Amino acid sequence: MIQFFSTLSGKKEFFEPINPLEVGLYTCGPTVYDYAHIGNFRAFIFEDLLRRFLEFSKYKVRHVMNLTDVDDKTIAGAVREGKPLDDYTARYIQAFNEDLRVLNCLPPHEQPRATEHIYHDGGIVDLIEKLWDKGAVYERDGSVYFRVAAFPGYGRLSKKKLDMNIAGASERVDADEYEKEEVTDFVLWKKAKEGEPYWDSRWGRGRPGWHIECSAMSMKYLGPSFDIHAGGEDLIFPHHENEIAQSEAASGAHPFVKYWLHCKFLLVDGEKMSKSKGNFYTLRDLLDKGYDPMAIRYALLAVHYRHALNFTLEGLKEAEDAIRKFDDCYWECLTVKERIHEGGAWRARQMDVHDDILAPGLEGWIGCMTKALGDDLNISSALSFFVTGVGEINRYLAHKIFGDKNIAAAIHFFKEADRLFGFDIASADAIPQAVEKCMREREEIRKRIKETGDKSLWAVSDELRQKIHATGWLVKDGKPGEPSTVKMKRRVWDR
Secondary structure, eight states, rough: EEEEEEETTEEEEOOSSSTTTTTEEEEEOOOOTTTOBBHHHHHHHHHHHHHHHHHHTTTOOOEEEEBBBBSSHHHHHHHTTTHHHHHHHHHHHHHHHHHHHTTOOOSSSOOOOOSSSEEEEEEEEHHHHHHTTTOOOEEETTTEEEGGGOOOGTTTTOOTTTTTTTTGGGGTTTTTSSSOSTTOOOEEEEEETTTSSSSTTTTOEEOOOOHHHHHHHHHHOOOEEEEEEEEEGGGGIIHHHHHHHHHHHHOOEEEEEEEEEEOOOOTTTTTTOOOTTTTTOOOHHHHHTTTTTTHHHHHHHOOOOOEEEEEHHHHHHHHHHHHHHHHHHHHHHHHHHHHHHHHHHHHHHHHHHOOSHHHHHHHHHHHHOOOOOOOOOOOHHHHHHHHHHHHHHHHHHHHTTOHHHHHHHHHHHHHHHHHHHOOOOOOOOOOOHHHHHHHHHHHHHHHHHHOOOTTTTTHHHHHHHHHHHHTTTEEOOSSSSSSOOOEEHHHHOOO
8 A cells, every 4th residue: 555645634644546547646847937956856856756656556647747937037037138938938948858858757748837828728817717706816906816714724734824924934925015905815816017928817917826827737637636736845835725725716626636745845065055155056057067867866866755855965976876886787787688698608607596586586675665665755765675686686696697587687677676766777778789899899809918918909908998988888897807898878968
């Protein structure tokens, strides 16, 4: 059984989807006014792990991630650069999707943009009009507000009460910009200011508020009630609290979302990330410094999502070491697989054991990884089981217990781990023939050097190494008397 900690109930709950045939998953995407930073990607990678685990567990998942492409920040950026809003945000939408690809996050099935869903059937204006007809909203000077006091249970997600000054809990509440009945009421439709982009409505020219965008788009693609809504803990109040109020007031559906999952903040060197402190990193900053994208993914993933993550460059280097060890093990398996098929000395050196001896143990570790993630995505335990499995494979490789079935079991283990963790270790199934040819030539050269002592042949060996590197592969020389292995270079970021 799978259990997740739901913010709404404040406890772990057994996961039972509303529709057993398809899990509805909505994750809050970025506001596309700048490049996303690593704190953002902590949430996106947690959400990617959640989706991967559900799909690994045989659930069909429909994943929707919105893009906020109209708000105060996007409008200010477009004005600052003298560009139309769509042109300004297009650059950051493209950059965000490139970053997701580099970090090996699965693309959402739907990625709706707010500006494309203002007049969309079942879109933002339709939803506000439905609330208007139900008497849940009111208009003041061309802006429309949700009347929080009229919604019973407001605050049950964040555990805040109306008699407290909850409006000050977020800079995006926007309490003073427009005239409201109560400070806790929130804007659904903002009257357009001079020079701002606008859309026509029954209340005049304006644009949507932040909160109504997510309600309209999530219900458009997933229905009035769906399974999981995930995001960072900073979104609990007011954003997700307001989503519940306006969505349930409009549809009468209870609950709007069955399970709410939120990840904790990311700290950098023990402090909140801040440009003034010099500890602010976008993903692209780290890539420019030469860090492996999969090491970044590992570092952001390896701490449980409900625990604060302290991100350090030292920790990132440790993550690079871990990824390198996983890579080395997998590519040694592929190299050995090629040598076994060649026959000769490699096959003759196999120990006299049952060739399928490794498979049951690795299947057991896959089961342990899955069971750990079923306990509220217990990633630390899941990764420890993965590391144990890799260690077992390395012991078999060291003792030359590498028959066809054992190697197949090891490769299968890495591919299953990739499905769960997304580390992109086993993306290739074989070593290209051209690389293999260079490797065999280089092994013959190294063998001749050992036999003849002709040091001039090292230049030929180095030339073959560079030829291999030029194809996107790396060479790792074995111990004296042992063959070299190769592995594919880590994915690079193409700016």
